[in-house]
Amino acid sequence: MVRMIMHGCNGKMGQVITEICRKDSEIEIVAGVDPYTGVENAYPVFSSIEECEVEADVVVDFAAAGAVDSLLDYCVKRRLPVVLCTTGLNEAQLAQVEETGRQVAVLKSANMSLGVNTLMDLLKSAAKVLATAGFDIEIVEKHHNQKVDAPSGTALALADSINEALDQAYEYKYDRTQERKKRDKKEIGIQAVRGGSIVGEHEVIFAGMDEVIEMKHTAYSKSIFGKGAVEAAKFLAGKPAGRYDMKDVIAAGK
Numbered sequence: 418m419v420r421m422i423m424h425g426c427n428g429k430m431g432q433v434i435t436e437i438c439r440k441d442s443e444i445e446i447v448a449g450v451d452p453y454t455g456v457e458n459a460y461p462v463f464s465s466i467e468e469c470e471v472e473a474d475v476v477v478d479f480a481a482a483g484a485v486d487s488l489l490d491y492c493v494k495r496r497l498p499v500v501l502c503t504t505g506l507n508e509a510q511l512a513q514v515e516e517t518g519r520q521v522a523v524l525k526s527a528n529m530s531l532g533v534n535t536l537m538d539l540l541k542s543a544a545k546v547l548a549t550a551g552f553d554i555e556i557v558e559k560h561h562n563q564k565v566d567a568p569s570g571t572a573l574a575l576a577d578s579i580n581e582a583l584d585q586a587y588e589y590k591y592d593r594t595q596e597r598k599k600r601d602k603k604e605i606g607i608q609a610v611r612g613g614s615i616v617g618e619h620e621v622i623f624a625g626m627d628e629v630i631e632m633k634h635t636a637y638s639k640s641i642f643g644k645g646a647v648e649a650a651k652f653l654a655g656k657p658a659g660r661y662d663m664k665d666v667i668a669a670g671k
């Protein structure tokens with residue numbers, strides 16, 4: 418049985434994962450962390466990670482970017498593997514993630530779904546052919562009106578996947594309102610839409626002369642992220658220090 422701490426347990430994803438774990442005999446949430454207290458849970462909840470002294474095998478994080486620094490410090494201090502799903506981290510935090518990965522097992526992924534992680538691979542081969550043929554690349558993401566970061570972590574990860582296949586030759590363009598000039602060939606445009614209860618849509622557009630290819634992932638419920646995170650927690654518990662991603666979890670499940 419894997420013992421898990423749920424960081425951000427009273428948020429939308431924290432509650433989706435609480436429900437998944439309740440029905441899974443291989444994993445148990447032994448403690449939660451959240452400063453928001455308006456939710457009843459079957460496990461003890463602490464208002465900050467430092468207060469949690471419960472024995473565990475792994476931490477799963479869906480909270481807020483501002484909470485990541487203290488979470489990483491805690492995981493190093495307690496030698497705990499961590500599945501990091503919160504998006505919107507700044508450069509300093511991304512560097513801290515790398516440093517933490519030298520001391521404990523860290524799996525960071527902006528999207529825990531099988532679909533998006535498969536799309537990342539498909540994009541690499543498409544980009545190699547289409548960019549060489551002169552196609553422009555644009556990404557449009559859509560999310561609910563409660564999301565605080567933009568563009569989404571997934572949109573950035575999709576762009577990174579494409580750029581990796583293209584020898585990092587592309588710049589990301591988030592805003593076209595500040596200058597009057599034509600689009601540069603070596604750019605990936607990234608646009609964010611926010612509204613209603615949209616769970617998450619990511620569309621990658623390859624636009625060429627007289628033809629367009631669109632590759633799109635639509636999340637119809639948050640459970641796809643929750644299921645992936647729980648599988649990642651089971652995978653990461655007991656792993657040595659290092660950086661892991663969802664591709665490792667998917668490969669281990671085959």
Ligand SMILES: NC(=O)C1=CN([C@@H]2O[C@H](COP(=O)(O)OP(=O)(O)OC[C@H]3O[C@@H](n4cnc5c(N)ncnc54)[C@H](O)[C@@H]3O)[C@@H](O)[C@H]2O)C=CC1
Pocket residue numbers: 424425426427428429430431450451452453464465466478479480481482483484501502503504505526527528529530566642
């Ligand atoms: N990697 C992935 O597949 C996915 C990532 N996310 C990301 O996960 C994060 C959370 O998403 P939601 O659950 O929708 O947000 P939410 O706002 O519903 O929940 C976040 C929870 O974290 C809590 N929190 C705030 N500060 C905290 C702290 N210092 N320690 C512990 N908990 C704290 C809040 O009180 C809240 O209950 C966002 O960054 C989102 O982009 C969301 C869905 C999928």
Ligand SMILES: O=C(O)C1=N[C@H](C(=O)O)C[C@H](O)C1
Pocket residue numbers: 504527528560564568569570571572616617618
């Ligand atoms: O905030 C969300 O809801 C989501 N955030 C992640 C992101 O920023 O990419 C993943 C998913 O799209 C849902």
